[in-house]
Amino acid sequence: MDTIDRPPLSPDVADRFRALLPPGRALAAPEDLAPFLREERGLYEGEAALVLRPSSVEEVSAILRLASETRTPVVPQGGNTGLVGGQTPRSRSEVVIALGLLDRIRDVDPVGRTMTVDAGVVLSRIQAAADEAGLLFPLSLGSEGSCQIGGNLSSNAGGTGVLAYGNTRDLCLGVEAVLPSGEIFHGLRRLKKDNRGYDIRNLLIGAEGTLGIVTGAVLKLFPKPAGREVAYVGLASPDDALRLLKRAEAAAGTQLTAFEIMPRIGIEFTVRHTQGARDPLAEPHAWYVLLEISSGGSAAEARALMETVLEGGFEGGEIEDAAVARSIADARTFWRMREEMSWAQKPEGGSIKHDVSVPVALVPRFLREADEAVARTIPGARVVSFGHLGDGNIHYNVSQPVGADKVAFLARWRELNEVVHAIVADLGGSFSAEHGIGQLKRDELARTKPPVEMELMRGIKRLFDPYQIMNPGKLI
Amino acid sequence: MDTIDRPPLSPDVADRFRALLPPGRALAAPEDLAPFLREERGLYEGEAALVLRPSSVEEVSAILRLASETRTPVVPQGGNTGLVGGQTPRSRSEVVIALGLLDRIRDVDPVGRTMTVDAGVVLSRIQAAADEAGLLFPLSLGSEGSCQIGGNLSSNAGGTGVLAYGNTRDLCLGVEAVLPSGEIFHGLRRLKKDNRGYDIRNLLIGAEGTLGIVTGAVLKLFPKPAGREVAYVGLASPDDALRLLKRAEAAAGTQLTAFEIMPRIGIEFTVRHTQGARDPLAEPHAWYVLLEISSGGSAAEARALMETVLEGGFEGGEIEDAAVARSIADARTFWRMREEMSWAQKPEGGSIKHDVSVPVALVPRFLREADEAVARTIPGARVVSFGHLGDGNIHYNVSQPVGADKVAFLARWRELNEVVHAIVADLGGSFSAEHGIGQLKRDELARTKPPVEMELMRGIKRLFDPYQIMNPGKLI
Secondary structure, three states: OOHHHOOOOOHHHHHHHHOOOOOOOEEOOHHHHHHHHEOOOOOOEOEOOEEEOOOOHHHHHHHHHHHHHHOOOEEEEOOOOOOOOOOOOEOOOOEEEEOOOOOOEEEEEOOOOEEEEEOOOEHHHHHHHHHHOOEEOOOOOOOOOOOEHHHHHHOOOOOOOHHHHOOHHHHEEEEEEEOOOOOEEEEOOOOOOOOOOOOHHHHHOOOOOOOOEEEEEEEEOEEOOOEEEEEEEEEOOHHHHHHHHHHHHHHHHHHEEEEEEEEHHHHHHHHHHOOOOOOOOOOOOOEEEEEEEEEOOOHHHHHHHHHHHHHHHHHHOOOOEEEEOOOHHHHHHHHHHHHOOOHHHHHHOOEEOOEEEOOHHHHHHHHHHHHHHHHHHOOOOEEEEEEEHHHOEEEEEEEOOOOOOHHHHHOOHHHHHHHHHHHHHHOOOEOEOOOOOOOOOHHHHHHHOOHHHHHHHHHHHHHHOOOOOEOOOOOO | OOHHHOOOOOHHHHHHHHOOOOOOOEEOOHHHHHHHHEOOOOOOEOEOOEEEOOOOHHHHHHHHHHHHHHOOOEEEEOOOOOOOOOOOOEOOOOEEEEOOOOOOEEEEEOOOOEEEEEOOOEHHHHHHHHHHOOEEOOOOOOOOOOOEHHHHHHOOOOOOOHHHHOOHHHHEEEEEEEOOOOOEEEEOOOOOOOOOOOOHHHHHOOOOOOOOEEEEEEEEOEEOOOEEEEEEEEEOOHHHHHHHHHHHHHHHHHHEEEEEEEEHHHHHHHHHHOOOOOOOOOOOOOEEEEEEEEEOOOHHHHHHHHHHHHHHHHHHOOOOEEEEOOOHHHHHHHHHHHHOOOHHHHHHOOEEOOEEEOOHHHHHHHHHHHHHHHHHHOOOOEEEEEEEHHHOEEEEEEEOOOOOOHHHHHOOHHHHHHHHHHHHHHOOOEOEOOOOOOOOOHHHHHHHOOHHHHHHHHHHHHHHOOOOOEOOOOOO
16 A cells, blocks of 8 residues: 555554654654655655654664554655655655754765765765865765755765766765664775675665665765866857867866856846856857866866867867856856756746756757757747756756746646657656656656566565565655 | 586486577587686686577577576676686586677767677777777776676776776676576666666676676776876885875876785796896885876876876885886886786795775785784795775785695685684775675675675575576675
8 A cells, every 4th residue: 555545653653753762853743844844846745744853873773673563654854955756755654764963974084085974964064074184075966055965875966076976876985774674784884895795785875765774874085176177168059068078078088077068048047036146258159068177186287278178169169258267256156157057947937847868979969859849849938958968967947938827837747758758768868867766757767667677676675675664655 | 405416407408508599609518618617716617518609688588588497507607717716617507608709899989988898898809999989998907808898797897997997887887687587687878877766787787697697788988098107116115105195196186097006025926927027126125006197188297297296205205216117118017017916926836815905094004914914824924915005905815835835725725814804804894805706705705794784685686586597606
């Protein structure tokens, strides 16, 4: 039976959960629960019986032991910044386990370049602690001021640093997790090489809390770049952006640390709706690229590499205009154009989102075909397609036609998804590049995954979670 | 029942396997089988009923379907270069599936920087094909002229490029595999971001053929460095080597592409037993480091970085002497000292091997403690501990005392393993860093893995391979 149809948690069982924690760490009053039930896009408004706030792995273990015994469905939650409803509870039969009090940075090893952290540590704190140690933790995304590393791991978050450093999965050497039985998976290994059996760590990463609860992790740190250069480039087309990407990779190699693409309309929305935002270029261009080169060697080298790339791009004809950041303030201004682009769509009315990836070389073709299909499906709809060209990952968002009815437009969410995702599938792409599956794409996953893979996934789910208590209704 | 105790494959079933392939591709004569039954260290001498040589994924699928139906145990084999007996069949009940005829490079995508290959392609061919496309496939290891990428993936091979580029797992975007049922897992995705459900790819990678047979892969390619500098450094101790590593990482960042450590005795063995090998330094040193810096920017930059590192190392007191390669021939000579070190131990008699990793910062302590323990256990034994300091991965090999009896010395293999591995475990390390488990370390894995992890591994094995036909007696 879907847990959404189950009766509410009984008062007896609720009391037993409460008794596992110190006073004040089990929330039940509606006003206390509220922040844990809403997600930021407003797509899901949840319900739950309790929110439990453990502060240690042992408390998480005790909670899951009791949940297994009483068959109580649980929903792990980090910073509540997920975009697919994976963290939102669905009924009063469910208990939210909020990880925010597991917030210790357990260890920083500057020689082995690792940091061991609790799952509830906020990403920006991890970035700052790495910086203090003279190192870099390169995971960077819009919600870094409030998302927690446990959620980043559980959703295998992406962000703007993936081009050079990989997804969250690639930034993690080991995880500690509590399994549904309450048993602890002690996988906090600080090893760069460890070939002892099946890769259970990578099953827990990206499982969106459906196989267990990540409670700690060993993260990889990187040498801090000696110099960083940021350029904001105007171009005529995604094809030109791709040519510039190839040029930048050839010149800068692994020192190319960001390559983001933005359309003119996104720049207009951002300038219109973000206080203090301004377009760094004098004339409008059809497309823009935010390009970052970070040199391990020196600031001069980063500058020289950036000059090589931009000069080549002008000569090769793919760049129409470019501005190079002359100060940290400049760099912030440039980055802001990219970072505010998600939010700047809100005041323009309803927006139907896609988080897709295709092979990098096929991005221009994807954009052409998807734009045509959207124009056919909803004439007047305004496509704001931006994101991580270097990873083939585009946030293909569609704003409602000017003056259209928001509710009527948003009612076509699934229909438009199908149109766009069909093109993605045709190109060998993914309809979930970096945001995960959650509630939003669960049916689509089941419908589109090859049956042999769905069977293996279901088998893995049964193996880890025989009573199906972990984050029901999400992912699988 | 362990398949090793099973009766030989029946002639009827053997005929059914033969009928699945064109003539000449099922081998049964002892002289034809022989090369597939021996592994290069001579630790295992196997037996098998048949060797099948499919040349397509469909043929592999047909073989596994029949194997499932007839409950015939199968042993996948690539280049037969594994060091733990994972590829060696164990009885005449077993059928070897040799993947060497699946040898197509299916696609090279220079923009997305990917290469799609069959499992049987030899690693050096992949390196060459990447080079021709102006790109780099950075996996590099001693057996690269004969090992196959399917084996590299199945054992998650390491090698000398891990420091900058990661293990084989990190170099792969997607795999295609045939499951024990004969069903094909179509996972040849060329996507840098794809969060659609559980990470089955990483279960198949590193599973040593116990969950299915990898038949193809999408590999990541990297920009080719513009300049490469190699230095051969003499030092007093592993502590000094660690200081130099930290210095090199701080200066070169991700452009530090190799950092290998070697002891004096290893240099002596190599010079003594390798034709044309010579020590590049005039005076002997207790320890040596092979240091490689590859610049994405330019040859001049690589030179400048190398100068910075070496000057700093001399001033800081951790370097006693250093030679920088002035030509490609020099660089080959330097690398040869490292590459021949495994082989150069053979003429010195028996050698008991360990492939261990510890957190990088703990390598000097590990070496001190292990050397003391070995001296106590087998006085006169000669430790040749070398390898990938940057990854914390040491090939801690122990050559017999001069004049000792080889057979008697090798009889103490397990005893010495236990002594060394106890120290590794104490330091939070792994007794299988990059060579895998195979037959050699299977008992040790079962004995030392936490029961909760062994249970999950067994469950995963049952899920993928309900009839337990895949590479029995290996890993799990």
